[in-house]
Amino acid sequence: MTRDLQIVGLRIGRETYGVPISLVREIVRVPEITAVPNAQKYVEGVINLRGKIISVVDLRKRFGQTDVEPDKKNRVVVVELENRTVGLIVNAASEVLKIPPSDIEAPGSVFLNGENDYVTGVGKLKNRLVILLDLNKVLKSSEVCHLDELNVAPVEHLV
Numbered sequence: 001m002t003r004d005l006q007i008v009g010l011r012i013g014r015e016t017y018g019v020p021i022s023l024v025r026e027i028v029r030v031p032e033i034t035a036v037p038n039a040q041k042y043v044e045g046v047i048n049l050r051g052k053i054i055s056v057v058d059l060r061k062r063f064g065q066t067d068v069e070p071d072k073k074n075r076v077v078v079v080e081l082e083n084r085t086v087g088l089i090v091n092a093a094s095e096v097l098k099i100p101p102s103d104i105e106a107p108g109s110v111f112l113n114g115e116n117d118y119v120t121g122v123g124k125l126k127n128r129l130v131i132l133l134d135l136n137k138v139l140k141s142s143e144v145c146h147l148d149e150l151n152v153a154p155v156e157h158l159v
Contacts (some may be wrong), residue, residue, distance in 0.1 A: 002101045005123070009130060010077060012060050015124065018097060018123060018130045025078045025085065028094045032068070047087060049078065056087040075115035081135055088135075097130060099123040104132070 007018035008027075016131040028049070033056055042061035046053050056076060060068045076087040103124040118137035123130040 002062060004098040004100050005098050005104065005130065005132075007099065007123075008077065009060070009089075009131070011092040011094065012063055013065055016094070016130045017126060018132045019077070019079065019135055020097075021096055022077045023081065025080055028076050028078065030074050030076055030089060044089060047076070049087070051158045052085065054078065054085045054087050056089060058089040059138070060091065062091065062138065067116055079135060081139065086139065097123075097125060099125055099130065120147045 005018075006021045007051045008024045008061060009023050010019065031047050031049075032044045033047055034045065038102040039045070042058050044056045044058050047056055056075045066070075071091065073092045074089060075093045076089055077093050078085060078087050103119045105124070107121055118134050120133055120134045123132055
């Protein structure tokens, strides 16, 4: 028997996206973010999360939304990607969702080849659809490496 896919639901605009629960480290309120010069427009900057400096990407901007307004429901979803910790700003983060494999459509049947190659499938959950994401492709390796460059050097190097 195949197990249900366990994902964390993320709201971006009116859509629900899903990322594997295994990638999510925690979900926090949006803290103060320190801007980083010359970063991509969807990179908000860096935050200090319990002593660890991590880069923060606004997933709403990454997906092309232009009318991004701060809201009390906004959250930073802290994920682990290729041994890097990255924060993703979303409109809201929901509960863990369980989707049976039989209720997941392959992306090829929904999206054209090459279009949105970061979509791994579309899950049917009661009366809504959940777009399943491959975060490694959402933030391509070169972009994730660039995020590492944004992280501030350890304090001992600054003294």
